[in-house]
Amino acid sequence: MTAAEVDLAVSTVIFAARGTGPDGRKELWLPLVRRIRDPFRGLWALPGGPLRPDEDLEASAARSLHLTTGLQPGYLEQLYAFGGLTRSADAAERVVSIVYWASIRADQASELHADLNVSWLRAADLPPLAFDHDDIVDYALQRLRNKITYSRVAFSFLGETFTLAELREVHEAILGAPLDPANFRRQALASGAVIDTGTRLEGTRHRPPRLYRYNSTLDLADRAPAGRTPQENR
């Protein structure tokens, strides 16, 4: 029984909020890879792969995110290490997966061309996944919902500027429930997390909505080990 009998993989749960719902409402989507070999051949699985000896865990997660989506994450954070004994149908194969979750910007996600093996699927509507990846996605959604009220994660789904309606729709997509627009507007403005850019969204409406940007001077960094804040590309 040596350490070499247990393999180490790094996987990523990558979320984007796209306006594909009724009336253009935002919904969460995630990229998955269709497995081409057993076990679970033909089922969708989380992007990822073995950890290379020359990269740290976060770099490995960012690398598979880039390989899968062509993008850099807006938010990247370690979720959990999954190391149960019954994760694979193949008893001889023992893999511990260190899972990261990430968010990417909707304006970048909409430009994706799906690879033959990679597809974007709606988070609310997933088919059964390979291994224990259903549990992993559920846990990532739970973490995302818990973090939304006290961290900057919602902003990482949006572009540089956004309307308050767009911000509310990201919250609604994550929480899976509608929010009162007037209350949300009031809380968002009172939070100091958004700054009025002084410009409005172009369009044919009589009174186009104001555009805001994220107030990056706020300390909304998450608990992470010293020297290791969640990777953010803003």
Add this chain to the structure above:
Amino acid sequence: MTAAEVDLAVSTVIFAARGTGPDGRKELWLPLVRRIRDPFRGLWALPGGPLRPDEDLEASAARSLHLTTGLQPGYLEQLYAFGGLTRSADAAERVVSIVYWASIRADQASELHADLNVSWLRAADLPPLAFDHDDIVDYALQRLRNKITYSRVAFSFLGETFTLAELREVHEAILGAPLDPANFRRQALASGAVIDTGTRLEGTRHRPPRLYRYNSTLDLADRAPAGRTPQENR
């Protein structure tokens, strides 16, 4: 570059709150193992070891906790997976450590006989540790402090029954700062987390303090993946 070039270890940061401070106040202690080989020979390190193929991550953590202290944890939770490239002075050695943190009961901790290689050290007073274990202990303390206000973790440091003063001392030991006794008593009683046992602590005082127990009907379980609550032995 194969997965076998990266080794996987499971380590544990184990806390006990012992009445060793001024006036018998509680302080946090943790068991450490003195390394007998390079690198970092002679320095203290966290208990742990390689993950066995026949055990899951939590079982591995509980096993090294038991090997080191002879005890079962009152609270056991995954902390973080540390996988940076510069963790070891030996560049050929690449180890990813999945770290669990745990609490054990003071009444059990005080019965320990120190092994030649294992000693209990005061958390507030640690010497430089092997590898990046200083960072790991700091992060575990941070997590413990963050969790104390909304979870049952403080109770896992105490026996089946305790006084409110003892409970307050555990909070003070964890937070590293004194708390107003009257306010603490009021909040603890209002929280519903403690139940009066109807008995008092025996002693020669005129009016011995009441004994309480933890209200285990409360849902104070922490966020953990479905089916995997932090291991608790109550």
